[in-house]
Amino acid sequence: xxxxxxxxxxxxxxxxxxxxxxxxxxxxxxxxxxxxxxxxxxxxxxxxxxxxxxxxxxxxxxxxxxxxxxxxxxxxxxxxxxxxxxxxxxxxxxxxxxxxxxxxxxxxxxxxxxxxxxxxxxxxxxxxxxxxxxxxxxxxxxxxxxxxxxxxxxxxxxxxxxxxxxxxxxxxxxxxxxxxxxxxxxxxxxxxxxxxxxxxxxxxxxxxxxxxxxxxxxxxxxxxxxxxxxxxxxxxxxxxxxxxxxxxxxxxxxxxxxxxxxxxxxxxxxxxxxxxxxxxxxxxxxxxxxxxxxxxxxxxxxxxxxxxxxxxxxxxxxxxxxxxxxxxxxxxxxxxxxxxxxxxxxxxxxxxxxxxxxxxxxxxxxxxxxxxxxxxxxxxxxxxxxxxxxxxxxxxxxxxxxxxxxxxxxxxxxxxxxxxxxxxxxxxxxxxxxxxxxxxxxxxxxxxxxxxxxxxxxxxxxxxxxxxxxxx
Amino acid sequence: xxxxxxxxxxxxxxxxxxxxxxxxxxxxxxxxxxxxxxxxxxxxxxxxxxxxxxxxxxxxxxxxxxxxxxxxxxxxxxxxxxxxxxxxxxxxxxxxxxxxxxxxxxxxxxxxxxxxxxxxxxxxxxxxxxxxxxxxxxxxxxxxxxxxxxxxxxxxxxxxxxxxxxxxxxxxxxxxxxxxxxxxxxxxxxxxxxxxxxxxxxxxxxxxxxxxxxxxxxxxxxxxxxxxxxxxxxxxxxxxxxxxxxxxxxxxxxxxxxxxxxxxxxxxxxxxxxxxxxxxxxxxxxxxxxxxxxxxxxxxxxxxxxxxxxxxxxxxxxxxxxxxxxxxxxxxxxxxxxxxxxxxxxxxxxxxxxxxxxxxxxxxxxxxxxxxxxxxxxxxxxxxxxxxxxxxxxxxxxxxxxxxxxxxxxxxxxxxxxxxxxxxxxxxxxxxxxxxxxxxxxxxxxxxxxxxxxxxxxxxxxxxxxxxxxxx
Numbered sequence: 001x002x003x004x005x006x007x008x009x010x011x012x013x014x015x016x017x018x019x020x021x022x023x024x025x026x027x028x029x030x031x032x033x034x035x036x037x038x039x040x041x042x043x044x045x046x047x048x049x050x051x052x053x054x055x056x057x058x059x060x061x062x063x064x065x066x067x068x069x070x071x072x073x074x075x076x077x078x079x080x081x082x083x084x085x086x087x088x089x090x091x092x093x094x095x096x097x098x099x100x101x102x103x104x105x106x107x108x109x110x111x112x113x114x115x116x117x118x119x120x121x122x123x124x125x126x127x128x129x130x131x132x133x134x135x136x137x138x139x140x141x142x143x144x145x146x147x148x149x150x151x152x153x154x155x156x157x158x159x160x161x162x163x164x165x166x167x168x169x170x171x172x173x174x175x176x177x178x179x180x181x182x183x184x185x186x187x188x189x190x191x192x193x194x195x196x197x198x199x200x201x202x203x204x205x206x207x208x209x210x211x212x213x214x215x216x217x218x219x220x221x222x223x224x225x226x227x228x229x230x231x232x233x234x235x236x237x238x239x240x241x242x243x244x245x246x247x248x249x250x251x252x253x254x255x256x257x258x259x260x261x262x263x264x265x266x267x268x269x270x271x272x273x274x275x276x277x278x279x280x281x282x283x284x285x286x287x288x289x290x291x292x293x294x295x296x297x298x299x300x301x302x303x304x305x306x307x308x309x310x311x312x313x314x315x316x317x318x319x320x321x322x323x324x325x326x327x328x329x330x331x332x333x334x335x336x337x338x339x340x341x342x343x344x345x346x347x348x349x350x351x352x353x354x355x356x357x358x359x360x361x362x363x364x365x366x367x368x369x370x371x372x373x374x375x376x377x378x379x380x381x382x383x384x385x386x387x388x389x390x391x392x393x394x395x396x397x398x399x400x401x402x403x404x405x406x407x408x409x410x411x412x413x414x415x416x417x418x419x420x421x422x423x424x425x426x427x428x429x430x431x432x433x434x435x436x437x438x439x440x441x442x443x444x445x446x447x448x449x450x451x452x453x454x455x456x457x458x459x460x461x462x463x464x465x466x467x468x469x470x471x472x
Numbered sequence: 473x474x475x476x477x478x479x480x481x482x483x484x485x486x487x488x489x490x491x492x493x494x495x496x497x498x499x500x501x502x503x504x505x506x507x508x509x510x511x512x513x514x515x516x517x518x519x520x521x522x523x524x525x526x527x528x529x530x531x532x533x534x535x536x537x538x539x540x541x542x543x544x545x546x547x548x549x550x551x552x553x554x555x556x557x558x559x560x561x562x563x564x565x566x567x568x569x570x571x572x573x574x575x576x577x578x579x580x581x582x583x584x585x586x587x588x589x590x591x592x593x594x595x596x597x598x599x600x601x602x603x604x605x606x607x608x609x610x611x612x613x614x615x616x617x618x619x620x621x622x623x624x625x626x627x628x629x630x631x632x633x634x635x636x637x638x639x640x641x642x643x644x645x646x647x648x649x650x651x652x653x654x655x656x657x658x659x660x661x662x663x664x665x666x667x668x669x670x671x672x673x674x675x676x677x678x679x680x681x682x683x684x685x686x687x688x689x690x691x692x693x694x695x696x697x698x699x700x701x702x703x704x705x706x707x708x709x710x711x712x713x714x715x716x717x718x719x720x721x722x723x724x725x726x727x728x729x730x731x732x733x734x735x736x737x738x739x740x741x742x743x744x745x746x747x748x749x750x751x752x753x754x755x756x757x758x759x760x761x762x763x764x765x766x767x768x769x770x771x772x773x774x775x776x777x778x779x780x781x782x783x784x785x786x787x788x789x790x791x792x793x794x795x796x797x798x799x800x801x802x803x804x805x806x807x808x809x810x811x812x813x814x815x816x817x818x819x820x821x822x823x824x825x826x827x828x829x830x831x832x833x834x835x836x837x838x839x840x841x842x843x844x845x846x847x848x849x850x851x852x853x854x855x856x857x858x859x860x861x862x863x864x865x866x867x868x869x870x871x872x873x874x875x876x877x878x879x880x881x882x883x884x885x886x887x888x889x890x891x892x893x894x895x896x897x898x899x900x901x902x903x904x905x906x907x908x909x910x911x912x913x914x915x916x917x918x919x920x921x922x923x924x925x926x927x928x929x930x931x932x933x934x935x936x937x938x939x940x941x942x943x944x
Contacts, residue, residue, distance in 0.1 A: 232779075242725075321788060
């Protein structure tokens with residue numbers, strides 16, 4: 001039975017697959033909202049039922065409790081594990097996906113009800129449509145079609161679907177460690193479909209992710225907020241100090257001004273440079289989409305490298321200072337600046353921490369303020385880059401070429417999916433990101449959508465990829 | 473009948489006067505919170521009732537409508553006007569006060585319920601106790617005692633009590649203009665009890681106020697907030713620009729770095745310098761009260777001058793950026809920095825505006841960012857300094873000397889009470905500030921209080937002042 005038959009059958013089932021996605025989107029499995037926690041459990045049960053129908057042997061691994069800000073405690077959703085096939089002669093693929101979604105409310109600015117899948121102009125609008133319910137269903141749709149046509153799935157597949165990805169994957173790593181057997185034992189390669197094409201029309205394979213180091217710098221002075229009229233002029237104001245510090249971290253073009261940071265960045269190799277040559281990236285479109293007249297560079301390749309393989313620093317905000325509309329003439333007593341660096345190979349978070357803290361302390365000495373400073377390195381996760389030339393990636397190329405008739409772009413993501421690195425480290429095997437959605441899908445934002453052609457084409461890609469994995 | 477009899481009677485009525493203040497504090501007349509607007513009306517009616525009992529002829533002058541940020545409209549509280557005595561042979565005093573208060577919620581960090589007056593260690597805690605319900609009641613208590621003792625009030629008194637002072641005195645100036653007759657006609661001097669002693673033990677008379685110029689500087693870039701991972705590195709980030717700008721307005725010691733500003737400040741005269749010589753100001757106590765180890769100067773006189781007769785600049789906060797606890801890795805698309813300058817003679821707000829805008833534009837040119845800048849000069853009010861040697865001020869000195877047996881300090885306030893200047897300009901007469909509360913009363917802050925000795929002693933001071941005005 002050829003791939004073409006599978007593709008045709010997928011086309012025929014388009015209506016059914018969209019209806020299936022509609023059912024999934026209708027379960028508002030928002031992990032960040034405790035009052036919707038039950039829906040996350042429901043989404044996991046719904047998926048388990050579907051997998052069981054396909055012959056996947058499922059098991060839910062209990063997660064612990066989550067302590068809410070009010071001190072109360074709430075159950076974490078389990079991790080849904082399943083396996084299809086145990087043939088020792090076959091290779092084993094680990095598929096990861098997540099069943100929870102970002103919060104969404106119609107009055108955030110959605111044009112439609114976020115938890116009702118609405119089809120319009122070939123687009124399927126709804127929270128979770130592209131992140132990550134569409135891709136998760138893509139795997140199951142592909143398997144269902146293969147089984148229906150009597151095509152043997154040529155590999156064993158293990159599934160790990162979690163319900164807390166949008167809330168920091170709480171508990172997942174512990175469960176992977178605790179249940180290394182059966183989850184990770186015997187795995188030969190890992191595939192994750194939870195990111196996006198670079199643009200809107202050309203598929204890609206993603207081989208790298210930036211990491212992230214978050215910092216807070218707290219400046220504290222008087223013991224309480226003070227009236228700027230009554231006290232202004234007599235004390236050294238924490239907010240004035242903080243602005244001075246935050247203003248010296250990065251220049252107008254985004255160059256990081258912290259000594260030592262830029263020297264940590266891995267050299268661009270010739271092999272890597274060549275990946276950028278054929279990439280389909282329209283700078284004008286990118287500029288228009290985000291609504292700016294000028295980017296930090298006019299060169300498309302340079303812009304991509306700045307997103308993917310160079311570090312950046314963003315100041316996110318200030319805690320403790322006035323943030324409402326209008327005026328409030330108060331001297332805040334304690335202000336906390338928040339900024340983060342997106343890091344890349346070979347930046348180790350501990351080196352980055354060292355340089356950031358030391359730069360701020362140097363500046364602070366220069367400032368000569370009597371206020372107190374406290375620099376805290378908060379969460380961090382490392383960057384990840386795969387060997388994009390291995391056989392697993394070659395299988396990915398063939399899978400895409402067969403579906404779309406083009407060579408995929410090789411991309412990285414500027415953001416972080418920490419689990420990719422976790423799987424690589426825990427299995428020691430090749431991890432590949434095989435995105436389904438388009439670059440304008442607006443995951444996490446209002447009016448999240450997946451294009452019908454991406455959902456259906458992506459299902460074909462995953463089927464094609466399963467076939468290719470059988471040849472490895 | 474001597475002043476001593478009045479003072480003794482005030483002492484005897486301490487319990488009654490505290491109960492009266494308790495009633496007033498229990499009305500949560502927060503002008504800034506639309507849902508409490510009705511309480512402002514109630515507070516005005518409550519006060520009118522009390523005044524009417526004392527024979528004050530009252531009238532409420534309708535104010536207009538206020539448009540709320542959501543576009544809806546709400547009634548402004550009226551201005552309560554009243555007069556006691558119309559004897560053409562007597563001088564006429566205008567008394568101003570306000571009946572509204574700052575917002576307060578127990579969980580802001582109050583030790584007690586803010587709208588329940590709680591007496592502890594000789595202190596009366598409660599929102600509005602010192603700002604400005606205590607002083608307003610002080611006038612009425614004094615008159616009540618004089619009437620009870622059969623002491624003729626030797627002057628005519630006009631009262632102007634408003635309900636929007638904590639929200640910019642919206643509508644007050646219009647009402648004063650519209651009802652110049654009867655409010656301002658025939659007024660010989662103006663007295664306002666709405667500020668504080670310099671320290672905790674020595675009374676003062678206040679002859680000057682700083683003005684205030686508020687600014688916002690808006691930097692806008694992309695059309696929506698962006699994920700710092702996916703987009704960081706490709707755009708020039710508004711928040712990075714804003715921090716750079718805000719960091720260059722003032723140095724660590726509070727010196728304003730905006731060219732032209734410091735040159736506008738009036739020279740210190742010998743007469744003015746002498747006022748500082750006898751002032752009772754304990755720098756160590758001031759430092760302890762606000763909880764800092766170091767001030768911008770070690771010289772008490774210098775610190776006072778920095779509060780009163782030199783300008784300052786405070787950065788208050790940023791609108792549009794992340795301000796919660798924890799981390800949020802977003803690039804805000806539009807951020808608005810808020811800062812203000814406290815101004816002094818001879819700084820005209822229009823000159824200050826010019827220098828501020830021009831400095832920011834100069835810096836912006838240097839920055840070379842493609843983002844858009846919009847500097848807005850918001851509300852401003854001018855500084856005010858009275859002739860502290862006139863007969864009215866001499867009457868004030870005698871009034872205080874009689875109650876406390878000391879010469880009052882002559883102080884200014886670093887903050888603004890724009891109405892002082894308005895009254896001076898509209899009447900052309902001497903305006904004096906005669907504070908009741910102590911310097912540590914924490915108006916506008918958590919745990920606002922007035923000391924029992926200040927409330928009772930202040931009532932005596934106002935009675936003594938009324939008697940002195942009769943000699944002018």
